[in-house]
Amino acid sequence: METLLQKAASKPLALTHRELAELLAWPDAKALFGAAYEVKAREVGRTVSFRGLVEFGNICRKDCYYCGIRRSNGKVRRYRLDADEILREAEWTFKAGYGSLVLQSGELADEASVAFVEDVLRRIHAIAGDELGVTLSLGEQTEETYRRWREAGAHRYLLRIETSSPALYEKLHPADHSWETRRECLRALRRCGYLVGTGVMAGLPGQTIDDLASDIEFFAAEDVDMIGMGPYIPHPDTPLGKGVRWTPEDAKKRLELGLRMIAVTRLHLHDVNIAAATALQALDHEGREKGLLAGANVIMPNVTEKSRRADYQLYAGKPCLDENASVCRTCLERRIAAAGETINWNGRGDPPHKRLR
Ligand code: 5AD
Ligand code: FES
Numbered sequence: 001m002e003t004l005l006q007k008a009a010s011k012p013l014a015l016t017h018r019e020l021a022e023l024l025a026w027p028d029a030k031a032l033f034g035a036a037y038e039v040k041a042r043e044v045g046r047t048v049s050f051r052g053l054v055e056f057g058n059i060c061r062k063d064c065y066y067c068g069i070r071r072s073n074g075k076v077r078r079y080r081l082d083a084d085e086i087l088r089e090a091e092w093t094f095k096a097g098y099g100s101l102v103l104q105s106g107e108l109a110d111e112a113s114v115a116f117v118e119d120v121l122r123r124i125h126a127i128a129g130d131e132l133g134v135t136l137s138l139g140e141q142t143e144e145t146y147r148r149w150r151e152a153g154a155h156r157y158l159l160r161i162e163t164s165s166p167a168l169y170e171k172l173h174p175a176d177h178s179w180e181t182r183r184e185c186l187r188a189l190r191r192c193g194y195l196v197g198t199g200v201m202a203g204l205p206g207q208t209i210d211d212l213a214s215d216i217e218f219f220a221a222e223d224v225d226m227i228g229m230g231p232y233i234p235h236p237d238t239p240l241g242k243g244v245r246w247t248p249e250d251a252k253k254r255l256e257l258g259l260r261m262i263a264v265t266r267l268h269l270h271d272v273n274i275a276a277a278t279a280l281q282a283l284d285h286e287g288r289e290k291g292l293l294a295g296a297n298v299i300m301p302n303v304t305e306k307s308r309r310a311d312y313q314l315y316a317g318k319p320c321l322d323e324n325a326s327v328c329r330t331c332l333e334r335r336i337a338a339a340g341e342t343i344n345w346n347g348r349g350d351p352p353h354k355r356l357r
Helices: 002-010 017-024 029-044 083-095 111-131 143-151 166-172 179-191 209-221 248-269 278-283 287-293 325-338 352-356
Strands: 047-050 052-057 100-105 133-137 156-158 195-198 226-231 273-276
Touching: 002 017, 002 029, 002 248, 017 209, 017 248, 029 248, 052 083, 083 100, 083 111, 083 325, 100 111, 100 156, 111 133, 111 143, 143 179, 156 226, 166 179, 179 195, 209 248, 226 248, 226 278, 248 273, 248 278, 248 287, 273 287, 278 287, 287 325
Parallel strands: 052 100, 100 133, 133 156, 156 195, 195 226, 226 273
Antiparallel strands: none
């Protein structure tokens, strides 16, 4: 039994589909998380990198059935921060020593929105130069747009595939959302020279352990640098989450599944960056710390102006709604020290993986 954990830990990409599935269902969760943590400690150190997350707008052209800010959700108060506000938060992030910034918003692709992001990127670069890593999480765009943003100073991009199963993807999205397009976008991003991150949600309705094993194989096949994964959490104002009964028992199980995905991904890929998604914390106060101890090495503290946070709810139970960025910073420092990890202050925190390419 133990040998499968050892095999996984000793060599990257050593697991077959069946073995990935077997590890995902590994009876001794503690041993699984421990083995993944050892690989993390060896490959990236017992350290965490921070990305200051700016959720700069919740207007979205997409209509994903699971997402709280989907365009058909009439209950959402829509907003977009102006450039000066984003700049302020970027500057705060830089001065706080987070080393890296993520700009995320609903998906918009009209020229004005594309040019807006381009302008913001240039202004951030004027303040922080190359010392601040800049990651975008702005959905599906044309290769031309990706190129413009890359030239304006972004160097990493997060675009979750959500699930590696095209059939499941189809069930979670309206007919005009395409899995193939999304995969094409990931490849376009690579061509444009980004460090590329992707990820999935764990615990989607209809998703099997086999699907999750395939997700990890997808990460390997696309040779991504960063993984951001989180448990799926029903949002009551969405088609997928409406009327879903959700108990503390469900939350516990979903959290564990999210942690298992992190652990097995670490055991298979070894040297990538893996984020402990905020969705983990929505299910458990210490969800993100548990993520670190299961093999994650990145946390994305929210640095968005407190008054806006409630309007950016992708799932139910989003944490830290009443905290401002400096409260979160102190709170996180304490949590991370308690987990026995150190913080990689001022480091851009690029994954070791890219050095291999
Ligand atoms: N539960 C968990 N994660 C969600 N996301 C969107 N809606 C939910 C939800 N209900 C995730 C998607 C998306 C990322 C920005 O947020 O994976 O890519
Ligand atoms: Fe936000 Fe603790 S991380 S208050």
